[in-house]
Amino acid sequence: MLRLAPWFSALRSGMPPLRGLLPLVVLLALWQAINPQGSPYFPPPSSWWTGLSVLAKSGRLGAALSSTLITFVLAIALSCVLGGLLGLLLGRSRAARRALGPTLEFFRGLPPPVIVPVAVLLLGYVQSLKLVVVVLVAIWPILLNTASATAAVSELLVEVSHTLRLGRVATLYKIIVPSAVPAFLVGVRSAIPLAIIITLLVEMLTSLPGVGSLIVISQRQFHSAEVYGLLIVVGLMGFVINAIFVTIEGVTLRRFPPRASYMHDN
Amino acid sequence: MRAKLNIPGTLTLLALVALWEVAVRGGAVTFDYLPAPSAIAVAFVGIVRSGELLTATLHTLGSVLIGWVLALVIGGALGLLFGLSAFARRWFLATLEVLRPLPAIAFLPVALLLFSFSLTTELVVMVYASIWPMFINTMGGIANVSSRLNDVGLTLKLSPTQTLLKVLIPAAAPSILVGARLCLGLTLVLAIIAEMIGNPHGLGYAVVNALIAIQPEQMFAYVLFIGVLAIALNALLLQAARLLLPAYGRGAVETV
Numbered sequence: 001m002l003r004l005a006p007w008f009s010a011l012r013s014g015m016p017p018l019r020g021l022l023p024l025v026v027l028l029a030l031w032q033a034i035n036p037q038g039s040p041y042f043p044p045p046s047s048w049w050t051g052l053s054v055l056a057k058s059g060r061l062g063a064a065l066s067s068t069l070i071t072f073v074l075a076i077a078l079s080c081v082l083g084g085l086l087g088l089l090l091g092r093s094r095a096a097r098r099a100l101g102p103t104l105e106f107f108r109g110l111p112p113p114v115i116v117p118v119a120v121l122l123l124g125y126v127q128s129l130k131l132v133v134v135v136l137v138a139i140w141p142i143l144l145n146t147a148s149a150t151a152a153v154s155e156l157l158v159e160v161s162h163t164l165r166l167g168r169v170a171t172l173y174k175i176i177v178p179s180a181v182p183a184f185l186v187g188v189r190s191a192i193p194l195a196i197i198i199t200l201l202v203e204m205l206t207s208l209p210g211v212g213s214l215i216v217i218s219q220r221q222f223h224s225a226e227v228y229g230l231l232i233v234v235g236l237m238g239f240v241i242n243a244i245f246v247t248i249e250g251v252t253l254r255r256f257p258p259r260a261s262y263m264h265d266n
Numbered sequence: 267m268r269a270k271l272n273i274p275g276t277l278t279l280l281a282l283v284a285l286w287e288v289a290v291r292g293g294a295v296t297f298d299y300l301p302a303p304s305a306i307a308v309a310f311v312g313i314v315r316s317g318e319l320l321t322a323t324l325h326t327l328g329s330v331l332i333g334w335v336l337a338l339v340i341g342g343a344l345g346l347l348f349g350l351s352a353f354a355r356r357w358f359l360a361t362l363e364v365l366r367p368l369p370a371i372a373f374l375p376v377a378l379l380l381f382s383f384s385l386t387t388e389l390v391v392m393v394y395a396s397i398w399p400m401f402i403n404t405m406g407g408i409a410n411v412s413s414r415l416n417d418v419g420l421t422l423k424l425s426p427t428q429t430l431l432k433v434l435i436p437a438a439a440p441s442i443l444v445g446a447r448l449c450l451g452l453t454l455v456l457a458i459i460a461e462m463i464g465n466p467h468g469l470g471y472a473v474v475n476a477l478i479a480i481q482p483e484q485m486f487a488y489v490l491f492i493g494v495l496a497i498a499l500n501a502l503l504l505q506a507a508r509l510l511l512p513a514y515g516r517g518a519v520e521t522v
Contacts, residue, residue, distance in 0.1 A: 022357065
């Protein structure tokens with residue numbers, strides 16, 4: 001039996017009162033009412049809907065949305081698995097951390113968008129390009145957070161496993177992983193908006209099918225109502241993805257509550 | 267930042283570069299357009315000599331600076347307002363929370379529609395994206411000031427302005443500085459994105475242009491330079507934060 005109440009409360013907590021939405025509603029209503037007909041750049045909100053339904057009827061919206069979402073979901077899943085595993089390995093080995101430190105610092109510092117042209121150059125305009133690029137960008141926060149949390153697991157805890165004569169695998173599952181989960185989730189939290197942005201950027205730059213290329217096509221044809229409508233679609237997509245993540249995070253953190261030890265180094 | 271040089275780390279980095287060189291020269295790698303590091307170095311000297319690198323860097327750094335200052339001012343002012351006023355939080359915060367997660371890159375086509383290919387387009391996208399960390403950190407910093415500090419202000423009969431300047435802002439400073447640093451990183455990222463798609467100038471455009479012209483050596487030279495530039499900017503800001511707030515030491519500034 002699913003218990004929806006705690007999920008909902010996890011979602012609701014930290015949200016400001018809903019009456020704060022009033023200014024937004026008033027703004028949109030005024031926009032609709034004043035309706036700057038002369039200006040093709042500020043189409044009234046009702047026409048955004050018309051623009052979207054044209055796109056939806058032709059089937060282009062659905063195809064683009066599913067292409068973008070599939071890329072995003074696969075990329076985040078791959079980044080979680082690869083980033084989590086590599087982070088654990090790196091965190092457990094001091095020598096590997098020393099050896100790879102400067103290289104990883106460089107990749108962490110490299111602004112993510114520049115990875116797109118590099119990948120285009122090396123891989124060409126293929127479908128898998130999107131996935132590769134997004135994984136290359138989204139994996140870093142997950143990997144680095146997991147590694148530093150794993151490295152910071154208190155020596156006392158590791159000694160507990162010696163005392164209890166736990167094997168290597170059991171130590172990993174019972175001591176190390178639970179301590180690294182909260183930091184891993186922080187990594188995923190920062191990877192998600194990055195992954196959305198980079199998915200859209202790849203689509204915009206390469207015109208591979210997706211919401212990003214759809215917005216750029218509408219913009220080039222000056223279909224401004226479609227551009228605004230797609231902006232709302234992207235916003236809603238981000239909102240739903242975030243809501244799903246917050247729910248998963250809340251449930252996971254109840255299972256693996258953050259320990260004070262991973263906060264401090266040494 | 268470590269004061270001591272990480273010798274095994276530096277050696278690994280050099281070894282990786284050497285491996286790359288050998289792999290490309292020896293034909294062990296099958297990518298059509300992967301240049302060798304030595305060829306990239308030659309291209310780098312080329313773009314330095316021709317002045318292209320300097321022009322592009324100055325454009326990007328200039329717009330980053332303008333965008334960053336704008337984002338600091340707008341984000342900081344909003345953060346102060348929402349941190350101090352419960353009325354603002356009650357009646358306006360939800361609106362901002364709806365706007366905040368909108369991916370800034372989706373604004374790029376809207377900005378292009380309104381301002382076409384220009385610096386304004388670049389700045390609109392940069393500022394939209396980077397006011398948020400400043401806003402959240404300022405608001406959070408002000409809201410989390412211990413109420414005892416407020417009482418100190420009352421005891422000393424400070425005016426509201428004095429309380430703000432002498433108690434609240436100094437107490438919130440570490441959080442605000444973290445916001446300012448995150449903000450700078452975002453401004454650079456968005457500047458490069460905007461230059462790739464919206465404003466044909468600067469480093470982002472240089473990378474895409476080298477891609478279209480199929481000049482891989484030049485493209486890699488720009489990409490690596492952008493990486494070094496980003497790391498240098500971040501280090502500079504960390505250093506500045508440490509000078510500004512010696513009392514808070516490393517912990518307060520380096521988290522996040």
